[in-house]
Amino acid sequence: MAVTVQLPSDVEQRLRAQSPDLDAEVTEAVVLDLFRRGRLSHYELSQVLGLDRFQTDAYLKHHNVIDGTLTMKDLDDQAQTLDRVLGPVRR
Numbered sequence: 403m404a405v406t407v408q409l410p411s412d413v414e415q416r417l418r419a420q421s422p423d424l425d426a427e428v429t430e431a432v433v434l435d436l437f438r439r440g441r442l443s444h445y446e447l448s449q450v451l452g453l454d455r456f457q458t459d460a461y462l463k464h465h466n467v468i469d470g471t472l473t474m475k476d477l478d479d480q481a482q483t484l485d486r487v488l489g490p491v492r493r
Contacts, residue, residue, distance in 0.1 A: 405432070434465060 407428060409417070414424075421427050433450045436442040442450070448458040462468070 434467065437462075438467060 418424050433442060433447055437447045444458060448455060451461065453461060
C-alpha cells in the first residue's frame, strides 16, 4: 500500500534537508503509532520494518514503547476474574 502525504514545497524541502530518507522516517512514524494504538501486532511491525524479533524489541525500546504494557483497567479486570474464579482473597 502506498500512502501520499501532501506537504507544502518549502516544508518538504526543509524536512528532506534534515532527513535524507524522509519517506522511511514517515513510514516508521506511522507504523509505530499504529503499534502503540494496538492496530499492528509485534510481528506485523517487524515485517513492515524488515527487522527480526530482537531488533524490533530494540527498536521499540529505543522509542520508549513497552510491548505488552498493562493498564490499570487490565489489572482490575484480571483481579475481578481471579476473584470470580478463585473467590475473594482473605487478608
